[in-house]
Amino acid sequence: GAVVSQHPSRVICKSGTSVKIECRSLDFQATTMFWYRQFPKKSLMLMATSNEGSKATYEQGVEKDKFLINHASLTLSTLTVTSAHPEDSSFYICSARDTTPSSPLHFGNGTRLTVT
Amino acid sequence: DAKTTQPPSMDCAEGRAANLPCNHSTISGNEYVYWYRQIHSQGPQYIIHGLKNNETNEMASLIITEDRKSSTLILPHATLRDTAVYYCIVRVGNNAGKSTFGDGTTLTVKP
Numbered sequence: 228g229a230v231v232s233q234h235p236s237r238v239i240c241k242s243g244t245s246v247k248i249e250c251r252s253l254d255f256q257a258t259t260m261f262w263y264r265q266f267p268k269k270s271l272m273l274m275a276t277s278n279e280g281s282k283a284t285y286e287q288g289v290e291k292d293k294f295l296i297n298h299a300s301l302t303l304s305t306l307t308v309t310s311a312h313p314e315d316s317s318f319y320i321c322s323a324r325d326t327t328p329s330s331p332l333h334f335g336n337g338t339r340l341t342v343t
Numbered sequence: 344d345a346k347t348t349q350p351p352s353m354d355c356a357e358g359r360a361a362n363l364p365c366n367h368s369t370i371s372g373n374e375y376v377y378w379y380r381q382i383h384s385q386g387p388q389y390i391i392h393g394l395k396n397n398e399t400n401e402m403a404s405l406i407i408t409e410d411r412k413s414s415t416l417i418l419p420h421a422t423l424r425d426t427a428v429y430y431c432i433v434r435v436g437n438n439a440g441k442s443t444f445g446d447g448t449t450l451t452v453k454p
């Protein structure tokens with residue numbers, strides 16, 4: 228089955244620093260990947276759609292300068308949380324689907340970010 | 344994408360079938376029904392999807408009503424490891440993205 232690998236699984240950083248999260252599709256090519264954020268006991272909230280070779284599309288209310296997304300290849304997208312603050316602490320999840328019509332999303336195992 | 348409605352929580356006895364309903368009364372003709380589940384502190388896992396015919400795989404069965412306004416995910420023999428939040432999502436099959444997650448159903452399988 229399709230596998231999406233997300234790293235790191237956990238990261239702790241100090242306020243003001245930047246953190247990069249990687250999302251890789253291991254056995255399929257993904258022209259589009261998606262980044263979600265999840266607060267405790269809440270559902271997934273779509274942050275942005277990552278498009279290979281072009282700019283990401285951000286959902287309303289998501290700061291594109293704070294959450295930098297790069298989709299450099301058909302198998303890799305990165306999310307960089309810039310100048311992190313404690314309120315950025317959250318569970319971040321990426322997903323991807325291949326180009327087959329109606330193919331489902333496949334998700335990474337998430338990254339738990341704690342900003343101190 | 345069409346909105347879905349799911350009960351917030353359900354219980355099921357271990358070994359019994361778990362039947363999880365989803366209402367998607369505004370579904371369009373070209374929208375598929377997808378089911379995912381999320382175990383605590385993990386990324387969601389794809390379970391099954393369908394357009395209008397019933398589907399079955401090694402994990403579950405999906406029953407879609409004839410008018411496609413609702414569906415039921417069936418876990419035939421629930422185990423404790425099936426305790427999770429189950430999400431029903433509808434979206435166009437060739438849509439490049441934006442699967443919107445509702446609150447899902449928290450299924451608790453009890454011994």
